[in-house]
Amino acid sequence: xxxxxxxxxxxxxxASLGLAGLGLAGLAxxxxxxxxxxxxMTARLVGAPxxxxxxxxxxxxxxxxxxxxxxVQDADQSFHGxxxxxWEASPDGMQWTFKLKPGVKFxxxxxxNARTIEWWVPQFKGTENAFTVEAIERVEVVDDLTVRFHMxxxxxxxxxxxxxxxxxxxxxxxxxxxxxxxxVTDAIGTGPYKMQQFSVGQQTVLVxxxxxxxxxxxxxxxxxxxxxxxxxxxxxxxSTAYLELKTGGADMLVNVPTDFLPRIQADKxxxxxxxxxxxxxxxxxxxxxxPFTDVKLREATAFAVNQKEIxxxxxxxxxxxxxxxxxxxLKESQVEPKYKISYDPERSRKLFDAAGWKAGPDGIRVKDxxxxxxxxxxxxxxxxxxxxxxxxxxxxxxxxQADISIIDAGSINAxxxxxxxxxxxxxxxxxxxxxIVDWFFAAKRAGYPNVSMFNDPEAERLNDxxxxxxxxxxxxxxxxxxxxxxxxxxxxxxxxxQPAQSLAYGKRIVLPQEIRGTGLYGPTMLDIAPAN
Amino acid sequence: xxxxxxxRLAMLIPVFLAVSLVIFMIIHLVxxxxxxxxxxxxxxxxxxxxxxxxxxxxxxxLVQYGRWLAKLVTGDLGDAIVMxxxxxxxxxxxxxxxxxxxxxxxxxxxTVGIVTGVLAASFRDSLFxxxxxxxxxxxxxxxxxxxxxxxxxxxxVQFEWFPVSGARSWDALVLPALTIGIGGTALIARVxxxxxxxxxxxxxxxxxxxxxxxxxxxxxxxxxQQAMLPVMTILGLRIGWILGGAVTVEYVFARPGLGSLLITxxxxxxxxxxxxxxxxxxxxxxxxxLLGDLAQAALDPRLREAMGAR
Numbered sequence: 001x002x003x004x005x006x007x008x009x010x011x012x013x014x015a016s017l018g019l020a021g022l023g024l025a026g027l028a029x030x031x032x033x034x035x036x037x038x039x040x041m042t043a044r045l046v047g048a049p050x051x052x053x054x055x056x057x058x059x060x061x062x063x064x065x066x067x068x069x070x071x072v073q074d075a076d077q078s079f080h081g082x083x084x085x086x087w088e089a090s091p092d093g094m095q096w097t098f099k100l101k102p103g104v105k106f107x108x109x110x111x112x113n114a115r116t117i118e119w120w121v122p123q124f125k126g127t128e129n130a131f132t133v134e135a136i137e138r139v140e141v142v143d144d145l146t147v148r149f150h151m152x153x154x155x156x157x158x159x160x161x162x163x164x165x166x167x168x169x170x171x172x173x174x175x176x177x178x179x180x181x182x183x184v185t186d187a188i189g190t191g192p193y194k195m196q197q198f199s200v201g202q203q204t205v206l207v208x209x210x211x212x213x214x215x216x217x218x219x220x221x222x223x224x225x226x227x228x229x230x231x232x233x234x235x236x237x238x239s240t241a242y243l244e245l246k247t248g249g250a251d252m253l254v255n256v257p258t259d260f261l262p263r264i265q266a267d268k269x270x271x272x273x274x275x276x277x278x279x280x281x282x283x284x285x286x287x288x289x290x291p292f293t294d295v296k297l298r299e300a301t302a303f304a305v306n307q308k309e310i311x312x313x314x315x316x317x318x319x320x321x322x323x324x325x326x327x328x329x330l331k332e333s334q335v336e337p338k339y340k341i342s343y344d345p346e347r348s349r350k351l352f353d354a355a356g357w358k359a360g361p362d363g364i365r366v367k368d369x370x371x372x373x374x375x376x377x378x379x380x381x382x383x384x385x386x387x388x389x390x391x392x393x394x395x396x397x398x399x400x401q402a403d404i405s406i407i408d409a410g411s412i413n414a415x416x417x418x419x420x421x422x423x424x425x426x427x428x429x430x431x432x433x434x435x436i437v438d439w440f441f442a443a444k445r446a447g448y449p450n451v452s453m454f455n456d457p458e459a460e461r462l463n464d465x466x467x468x469x470x471x472x473x474x475x476x477x478x479x480x481x482x483x484x485x486x487x488x489x490x491x492x493x494x495x496x497x498q499p500a501q502s503l504a505y506g507k508r509i510v511l512p513q514e515i516r517g518t519g520l521y522g523p524t525m526l527d528i529a530p531a532n
Numbered sequence: 533x534x535x536x537x538x539x540r541l542a543m544l545i546p547v548f549l550a551v552s553l554v555i556f557m558i559i560h561l562v563x564x565x566x567x568x569x570x571x572x573x574x575x576x577x578x579x580x581x582x583x584x585x586x587x588x589x590x591x592x593x594l595v596q597y598g599r600w601l602a603k604l605v606t607g608d609l610g611d612a613i614v615m616x617x618x619x620x621x622x623x624x625x626x627x628x629x630x631x632x633x634x635x636x637x638x639x640x641x642x643t644v645g646i647v648t649g650v651l652a653a654s655f656r657d658s659l660f661x662x663x664x665x666x667x668x669x670x671x672x673x674x675x676x677x678x679x680x681x682x683x684x685x686x687x688x689v690q691f692e693w694f695p696v697s698g699a700r701s702w703d704a705l706v707l708p709a710l711t712i713g714i715g716g717t718a719l720i721a722r723v724x725x726x727x728x729x730x731x732x733x734x735x736x737x738x739x740x741x742x743x744x745x746x747x748x749x750x751x752x753x754x755x756x757q758q759a760m761l762p763v764m765t766i767l768g769l770r771i772g773w774i775l776g777g778a779v780t781v782e783y784v785f786a787r788p789g790l791g792s793l794l795i796t797x798x799x800x801x802x803x804x805x806x807x808x809x810x811x812x813x814x815x816x817x818x819x820x821x822l823l824g825d826l827a828q829a830a831l832d833p834r835l836r837e838a839m840g841a842r
Contacts, residue, residue, distance in 0.1 A: 049615040057570050201796045202788045235786040243696045411563035
């Protein structure tokens with residue numbers, strides 16, 4: 001026994017020394033070499049469980065490198081062909097005809113053609129993404145490279161849906177053969193990179209598709225990508241992600257956490273690029289509970305939020321102050337000026353006074369002996385905590401006492417579903433389509449996602465027109481603008497901030513002059529090159 | 533000894549059942565559900581209701597528990613709802629990383645802890661004794677999250693000796709293993725030191741001293757062997773603790789492993805996956821305790837007799 005113990009101790013000692021030795025051996029190792037690059041996806045992009053675009057509800061940047069879509073969208077909301085060379089809608093919106101690019105092949109050598117689309121569209125049935133194709137009645141193969149969608153009803157949003165990552169096109173045979181493992185153990189598309197390895201929540205390794213020659217006109221490079229191998233690491237802890245970039249362990253942070261913007265701006269070894277944002281931070285107001293059943297109180301509260309102060313003090317001027325519910329790049333955000341909501345403390349105070357809420361001795365307003373005290377919720381996370389504190393101070397300045405509750409991000413939606421326990425909240429959404437107004441303000445979704453518990457007959461009427469009765473894109477824009485304006489006029493929320501998308505990268509890579517698309521997706525990734 | 537081992541193993545069955553019930557109930561009683569991560573913009577409330585039914589979440593909790601347990605008995609941990617993969621496969625992919633990390637941390641804390649404990653006991657009340665014990669105590673009281681970041685800043689950013697994060701090379705194991713190991717070092721060192729001091733005062737040690745055996749020979753070959761009894765129990769308990777402690781450390785160092793998997797699963801309220809991960813941690817704690825007891829029994833026949841075994 002003694003000998004055994006001595007041996008064990010010695011073994012432990014050597015193993016411990018070995019660990020240190022291994023560390024020293026790694027001194028010379030570099031994580032990225034020429035022709036290879038490592039990208040880091042931070043908290044928001046972490047945890048996509050599959051690369052199956054049809055069934056996924058969360059996808060990440062690597063998806064648009066493995067797969068292509070029929071069309072892609074630019075930052076100005078215009079659409080460009082990727083696997084489609086052109087398209088045409090019939091005047092009544094009941095038929096869409098797409099011409100496909102010739103010579104396109106999947107990673108396994110299978111051809112991409114009209115038959116692929118005929119197989120693909122029905123795959124959405126019963127999935128969480130079924131809504132993307134629900135207006136399509138059937139798919140007709142006109143010829144090998146022409147496909148026609150016959151519609152149940154006009155759907156002017158069809159191109160937007162086709163341009164989302166969820167409508168990336170998988171290879172039929174492998175999709176069928178792999179079943180639920182498609183997108184997990186393997187993922188075969190027509191994209192500029194092939195999936196080599198995927199560990200959920202950890203990393204995805206991609207290798208170049210040397211046959212790639214069908215990029216959209218959003219890319220300057222129409223041929224194979226410039227890096228042979230790309231690694232997308234997922235790092236939820238933001239400090240670690242930043243330090244990987246700083247020490248050269250990573251070449252780019254695909255999305256820079258807001259908290260680290262000042263530090264990255266001050267770091268000369270790192271470059272920062274900002275793009276127009278596709279996110280909006282806002283304060284829903286629960287219209288179903290006192291005192292916010294009174295529209296005057298809601299209006300007074302909405303005009304008490306100082307968006308510019310938040311932009312400057314919290315975000316160092318990065319991004320933009322929000323004055324509607326939609327991101328600025330959407331046409332539907334261009335509402336009549338009278339509907340815009342931006343800081344006006346005088347208007348706020350007058351409205352409180354008019355509603356009978358008078359300032360008490362400590363500055364907090366009182367009506368019928370009741371103090372103006374409300375519950376203000378948000379989810380955990382440094383950014384939300386800071387934001388909610390500033391809003392609390394701004395509300396206090398007009399005589400409202402807001403008591404803050406910070407709730408775990410995984411629980412908060414369940415709490416909202418209780419419907420009456422919250423009064424105000426600080427939230428954010430990320431979406432680039434006006435139908436988000438339906439998502440957050442339609443009566444049938446009261447509680448969550450309609451945190452405002454907004455239930456208004458006129459809003460429902462305008463919602464139905466915008467969602468179901470629009471025949472063309474322009475008509476849809478006009479209908480959604482009207483619906484958006486009406487929701488604004490009812491003060492179901494206060495807009496706060498539009499974050500910019502931020503990328504930070506090191507010296508080993510070169511970015512194109514202009515980043516095309518609605519973010520860092522496949523088209524721009526094709527143009528990223530090693531710095532030689 | 534075999535009888536003792538079988539008896540101890542049998543005692544684990546009711547413990548396992550109780551633990552499985554607690555694990556199941558706790559995660560289901562926390563607000564939120566996995567459907568939050570499966571519902572798309574544009575989905576209708578009816579679609580949500582259909583999904584609730586599809587995953588059996590509309591059934592009473594005890595029915596859901598019964599179904600889970602019935603599967604568990606056959607070795608089926610079910611499928612993760614959000615990740616849509618068999619829980620067993622996800623755990624099997626991640627477990628080796630946690631075992632490597634936990635093993636390295638255990639080796640570090642055991643080696644350094646025992647060596648430090650022996651030296652501190654041998655030079656009792658010296659400046660060395662006080663300095664080393666104070667330093668280790670400080671290390672063990674630092675929160676692992678903070679200690680992990682400190683390690684990264686010092687050894688990865690400042691000195692550039694090790695990678696900041698990941699698990700692509702063996703050297704990436706060093707900083708996380710040290711972060712976890714430091715916490716256990718103090719405990720093992722203190723237990724070793726106390727046991728060595730207590731045993732050094734016994735009569736047989738005086739006899740050995742009177743016989744003229746060299747000091748270090750007595751310490752290492754006679755006192756240390758006896759002092760290992762309480763250390764073995766501590767080591768058994770540490771196995772489970774280390775795997776649990778790896779949760780934060782794996783997160784900060786962005787390493788794959790059971791801890792990272794558990795954090796992702798918790799955030800997504802992926803019930804079957806959370807249950808599977810917690811169950812693995814609970815089993816590790818139970819087996820660790822068992823191993824500690826068995827090791828102690830192997831070293832001390834009196835313990836076996838006390839348990840009625842031969």
